[in-house]
Amino acid sequence: KSMGSLSCPLPPGVAGDAANPPCPGFPKLISVGVVKLILFYRLLFFYGGCVIILYTKNIGSRLSHIRPGSAAFCRERGCMGKINREDMLELTRRMTLRRNCFDRIAGAYLDEEGFVDGTFNKHFHRLSQKDQQINLDIAKAIPFSDTNVQLKEYVFGGADQRPGSIWQLLMALKECGLKNDAMLDVFYEEFGKVYRADGSYAVYFFHGSYDVPLKASDKESLWESEEVYQFLICAVCPVSGDYEPGKPECGFLFPAFKDRSSDTERVNIFQAAGNFGEAGGVEEILFSRQ
Numbered sequence: 001k002s003m004g005s006l007s008c009p010l011p012p013g014v015a016g017d018a019a020n021p022p023c024p025g026f027p028k029l030i031s032v033g034v035v036k037l038i039l040f041y042r043l044l045f046f047y048g049g050c051v052i053i054l055y056t057k058n059i060g061s062r063l064s065h066i067r068p069g070s071a072a073f074c075r076e077r078g079c080m081g082k083i084n085r086e087d088m089l090e091l092t093r094r095m096t097l098r099r100n101c102f103d104r105i106a107g108a109y110l111d112e113e114g115f116v117d118g119t120f121n122k123h124f125h126r127l128s129q130k131d132q133q134i135n136l137d138i139a140k141a142i143p144f145s146d147t148n149v150q151l152k153e154y155v156f157g158g159a160d161q162r163p164g165s166i167w168q169l170l171m172a173l174k175e176c177g178l179k180n181d182a183m184l185d186v187f188y189e190e191f192g193k194v195y196r197a198d199g200s201y202a203v204y205f206f207h208g209s210y211d212v213p214l215k216a217s218d219k220e221s222l223w224e225s226e227e228v229y230q231f232l233i234c235a236v237c238p239v240s241g242d243y244e245p246g247k248p249e250c251g252f253l254f255p256a257f258k259d260r261s262s263d264t265e266r267v268n269i270f271q272a273a274g275n276f277g278e279a280g281g282v283e284e285i286l287f288s289r290q
Helices: 025-064 071-077 085-092 129-140 166-176 181-194 282-286
Strands: 102-110 116-123 151-155 201-215 221-240 250-254 256-258 261-263 266-271
Touching: 085 256, 102 129, 102 181, 116 181, 129 201, 129 221, 166 181, 166 201, 166 221, 166 282, 181 201, 181 282, 221 261, 250 256, 250 282, 256 266, 266 282
Parallel strands: none
Antiparallel strands: 102 116, 102 201, 151 266, 201 221, 221 250, 250 266, 256 261
């Protein structure tokens, strides 16, 4: 027999390769089996892919008819989590005149139709002490609110983080420390298109930094920095007279301060009246329907 290739058995008394041609049936059987196996896996991947696509489209179709931020929207996406009250109190302790964590304040005044009447952008420490206190009270109202009742945690999904999204804009505003007026103008414009108000209002932005200290097992501070948490607070207030702000009606803290650390995939949204999920609210501005 030839050991280098498959061949037919030699008849008794016959010797030599010339009388021992390759067996015609074996290679044919192997090739047919391989082809069938390839076709099977191709069909498996094709139909499996179709099922995944149809499932994804079905979820997207359901979400497209659900108002962002509503209870049904959150059940579909699992977007709500619990906020630790101690995390919020730790932040607010850095929002006083003596222990101020803010370095910049920016904002816009809008009419009830969402058109911008004017904007401002200032270094926080250049404000008078009186104005610093007024604005600290506005910013502090967001994290100091009733945790998990007026202030709730939401998760940014993959569609919400796509290029050109509000999430991407907020990340850029955080990185530049609110020093880019063009990006701020984009946010004010997008906000005014969606937000529904009964009168004129102001959108306040605060940029802050908090040197998060390490803590021992007994929760005592070790006075060593664990990370620098950079964040934005947005507060929406009604205004009257000469742009005098009232108490914040809604807003958000981004990124979320979760487990004493920055979480850029989460945001804490504030609604003073607890009316989450209403049309024209903050959730609809921040989250995609796709």
